[in-house]
Amino acid sequence: MPPTCAPERPEEVVARLRAACRTGSHRSLEWRTRQLTCLRAMLSDHAEDFTTALHADLRKNRAEAYAAEIGFTIREIDHILVNLEEWLRPVPVTAPGCPPGSEAHLRYDPLGVVLVMAPWNYPVQLLLVPVVGALAAGNAVVAKPSDLAPACSALLARLVPRYLDTDAVSVVEGGVAEAAALLAQRFDHVFYTGNGVVGRVVMRAAAEHLTPVTLELGGKCPVFVDRGTNLADTAARLARAKFTNAGQTCVAPDHVLTDPETARTLEVELARSLEKLFGTDPRASRSYGRIINPRHFDRLVRLLDSGRIVVGGGHDRENRYIAPTVLAEVRADSPVMQEEIFGPVLPIVEVSGVDEAIAFINERDKPLAVYGFTRSTDTRRRLAEETASGSLVFGLPMAQVLDPGLPFGGVGPSGTGSYRGAHSLAAFSHRKTVLQVPQR
Ligand code: NAD
Numbered sequence: 001m002p003p004t005c006a007p008e009r010p011e012e013v014v015a016r017l018r019a020a021c022r023t024g025s026h027r028s029l030e031w032r033t034r035q036l037t038c039l040r041a042m043l044s045d046h047a048e049d050f051t052t053a054l055h056a057d058l059r060k061n062r063a064e065a066y067a068a069e070i071g072f073t074i075r076e077i078d079h080i081l082v083n084l085e086e087w088l089r090p091v092p093v094t095a096p097g098c099p100p101g102s103e104a105h106l107r108y109d110p111l112g113v114v115l116v117m118a119p120w121n122y123p124v125q126l127l128l129v130p131v132v133g134a135l136a137a138g139n140a141v142v143a144k145p146s147d148l149a150p151a152c153s154a155l156l157a158r159l160v161p162r163y164l165d166t167d168a169v170s171v172v173e174g175g176v177a178e179a180a181a182l183l184a185q186r187f188d189h190v191f192y193t194g195n196g197v198v199g200r201v202v203m204r205a206a207a208e209h210l211t212p213v214t215l216e217l218g219g220k221c222p223v224f225v226d227r228g229t230n231l232a233d234t235a236a237r238l239a240r241a242k243f244t245n246a247g248q249t250c251v252a253p254d255h256v257l258t259d260p261e262t263a264r265t266l267e268v269e270l271a272r273s274l275e276k277l278f279g280t281d282p283r284a285s286r287s288y289g290r291i292i293n294p295r296h297f298d299r300l301v302r303l304l305d306s307g308r309i310v311v312g313g314g315h316d317r318e319n320r321y322i323a324p325t326v327l328a329e330v331r332a333d334s335p336v337m338q339e340e341i342f343g344p345v346l347p348i349v350e351v352s353g354v355d356e357a358i359a360f361i362n363e364r365d366k367p368l369a370v371y372g373f374t375r376s377t378d379t380r381r382r383l384a385e386e387t388a389s390g391s392l393v394f395g396l397p398m399a400q401v402l403d404p405g406l407p408f409g410g411v412g413p414s415g416t417g418s419y420r421g422a423h424s425l426a427a428f429s430h431r432k433t434v435l436q437v438p439q440r
Helices: 010-022 029-045 047-058 062-088 125-136 150-163 176-183 196-208 231-247 260-278 294-301 354-362 377-386 421-427
Strands: 091-093 103-110 113-117 140-144 169-171 189-193 213-216 222-225 255-258 308-311 325-328 345-350 369-373 391-394 429-436
Touching (some): 010 169, 010 176, 029 062, 047 150, 062 125, 125 140, 125 421, 140 176, 150 169, 231 260, 255 354, 354 377
Parallel strands (some): 113 140, 140 169, 189 213, 255 345
Antiparallel strands (some): 091 103, 103 429
């Protein structure tokens, strides 16, 4: 820790971490493994504290807090701990274009000091999973949690220095001013998760220092529901993915595209599924979350008039409660279709079939995810070949985040770069060519 009690200035934090990196201590497998093991211990020793903080910030229920935040991060750590030594081995490559007898290999070099900035919706996981990748790659990290999840931010700031080397991770709390002060510093990589408006601010600030960025952004993730699918099962899977965390998930289904006949049955099944998930009064359900703040609450309430309400529509500002809501017969030019919803409102937009659905998707920003429910191999092939998105998932929205072996990221307006497991190691390293040409 710094010698004084006064909070370190951003330039002091970065200088301290940079000096520590220069000693070379962060490069060893032993150092990396120790930091990851300590982080794991922090999560398991304080699982109860994290659960309480997540409930305070987002009213996240216990099961969700473990599955999507605490246990999720532990699984990521375990996956990396098991594989890291092998991933770090230099990879020999042939270089027939080089002089005869040349030998080449590729190795991952740490970048140095990296900045990780996280949003409020999964305030533990979205900070720590990138931090895990950065540490595995042998970097020092400045970790900036979201001020909109203050209980989690305070807990992370309190616990991280107790468990990890203080020259491994420095947690800097705060809002826009603190984030801007950090972004003015020279980092070796900036990893930002959040909205695209701030994503542009981050990229501009990083450009000043020629610092590479990973941007994990949002967008409107469409779901195509084909004729002939099992609609009871589709609705159950859709409802769970959409209304987890009260719809405040970057990869949550944003809207449904389907034909009018399927839409009529699907809306009934969605209403049924919601009752199964949250009962007849979701306000009283312990499984149902709340909207993060009044600004987002007001924004979401304004979207509720965008179509015929099939189920839901109720809201209560004092408790930041918005009922899980399905809107039918929603027009493409309605307010709910003009922005990422990021809340518990599911519009159904009618299209004639897969051709129109593909055209609809391609007329808009490339989304973080496209989802499909179809029995048709040809429709799956067409969605894969004819649409662009961070990921494409059939049968279970949000399943792409379950396995740390799958790279996670967006494309274009939904993000730049990807991470998780070995892909995090690649994101937070420089892949260096080492070439030896024989000499007489
Ligand atoms: P947020 O407001 O918490 O902001 C994210 C971070 O940016 C915070 O650390 C915050 O302090 C900082 N920040 C905010 N304004 C800033 C500014 N003007 N200058 C510098 N820094 C600033 O979170 P948010 O952006 O509301 O998060 C929701 C968005 O994030 C949604 O669009 C969602 O889709 C996206 N998201 C993406 C992913 C992903 O993995 N791709 C995951 C979660 C959320």
